[in-house]
Amino acid sequence: MHAQQRLAAWQVAQRAIAPYHRAMTTPSLTAVLVECAIGSGMFRGEKAVTIETADAGPVSLFADSRLVRERARRSLLEAYADEHLLGDHEPVVQVLLPTETFETGSQLIRVQRSRVHLIGDPQ
Amino acid sequence: MILSNVAIAEALAAGDFAIEGLAGDDPGQPPFNTSSVDLRLSDQLIVPTEGPPVAMDLRQPGIAAYLTANSRSMTLTAEQPFALEQNQFVLGNTVERVSFPPLDRNVCYAARVEGRSSLARCGILVHFTAPTIHAGFTGAITLEIINLGFTRFLLFPGLRICQLIIEEVKGRPSAVPNQFLGQTTPAGSR
Numbered sequence: 001m002h003a004q005q006r007l008a009a010w011q012v013a014q015r016a017i018a019p020y021h022r023a024m025t026t027p028s029l030t031a032v033l034v035e036c037a038i039g040s041g042m043f044r045g046e047k048a049v050t051i052e053t054a055d056a057g058p059v060s061l062f063a064d065s066r067l068v069r070e071r072a073r074r075s076l077l078e079a080y081a082d083e084h085l086l087g088d089h090e091p092v093v094q095v096l097l098p099t100e101t102f103e104t105g106s107q108l109i110r111v112q113r114s115r116v117h118l119i120g121d122p123q
Numbered sequence: 124m125i126l127s128n129v130a131i132a133e134a135l136a137a138g139d140f141a142i143e144g145l146a147g148d149d150p151g152q153p154p155f156n157t158s159s160v161d162l163r164l165s166d167q168l169i170v171p172t173e174g175p176p177v178a179m180d181l182r183q184p185g186i187a188a189y190l191t192a193n194s195r196s197m198t199l200t201a202e203q204p205f206a207l208e209q210n211q212f213v214l215g216n217t218v219e220r221v222s223f224p225p226l227d228r229n230v231c232y233a234a235r236v237e238g239r240s241s242l243a244r245c246g247i248l249v250h251f252t253a254p255t256i257h258a259g260f261t262g263a264i265t266l267e268i269i270n271l272g273f274t275r276f277l278l279f280p281g282l283r284i285c286q287l288i289i290e291e292v293k294g295r296p297s298a299v300p301n302q303f304l305g306q307t308t309p310a311g312s313r
Contacts, residue, residue: 029295029297048188058185060184096225098261
């Protein structure tokens with residue numbers, strides 16, 4: 001096989017494994033703010049939070065009050081997301097919540113990227 | 124691997140996780156035990172009230188709001204503790220507020236809340252089926268308290284009600300779904 005053919009084959013293979021490589025390398029979780037609706041919690045130090053997911057409808061959880069922020073008439077919950085996915089302009093991102101939701105029983109939800117903000121972003 | 128009292132104190136000092144409001148910082152003294160740290164009951168209890176005669180369906184949205192609407196909050200004092208009746212269920216939470224960040228470090232931590240033998244001898248469960256404090260959690264720890272004993276039991280603020288056992292999480296947690304997410308067979312997803 002000529003060098004050019006080998007290079008082309010290598011490039012095809014790299015493109016094929018790229019999504020798997022990305023998922024298997026250790027990602028960096030970064031703090032993000034997720035748009036949500038806020039209600040009273042059961043305890044003084046918590047809020048009832050409702051988030052619209054991309055694929056499972058609205059989900060709710062209780063979160064510590066200090067994780068909830070109000071900016072420009074929007075309520076935001078502090079959570080985590082993988083940094084490299086936020087930069088990939090993915091339409092939907094996976095978010096790690098501070099606790100599981102009642103409706104899905106998971107800390108992980110999928111949210112429209114437009115509803116997820118980096119902590120330092122202007123709101 | 125479970126952290127010893129000394130390892131807990133070292134990790135707290137290093138900022139690997141936080142336990143805000145802890146009753147002391149000397150690992151040789153209470154609230155530290157050899158492999159856990161005791162936490163205290165706050166001054167607030169949540170008592171479920173009788174709601175509409177419906178079966179709770181977690182598939183329906185708005186469960187958090189429903190639970191809030193169908194409960195009442197009580198404030199405890201040393202002079203006015205709460206007498207937990209036999210088989211009564213209430214929610215409490217801890218004075219201490221914990222934080223286990225999953226951020227970009229070589230190691231992160233998770234924890235388990237466990238009862239204490241002194242309360243167990245009296246028939247008091249302080250949590251059931253939900254002991255894990257996952258990496259990423261921040262807040263006071265909610266306790267599901269029920270009295271399975273033979274007498275009423277007084278709950279008062281500051282009661283050393285549970286213990287926190289802290290463990291290292293091997294590998295950094297990820298929010299990326301992996302090949303096994305949503306699997307339906309032992310072989311994984313297709």
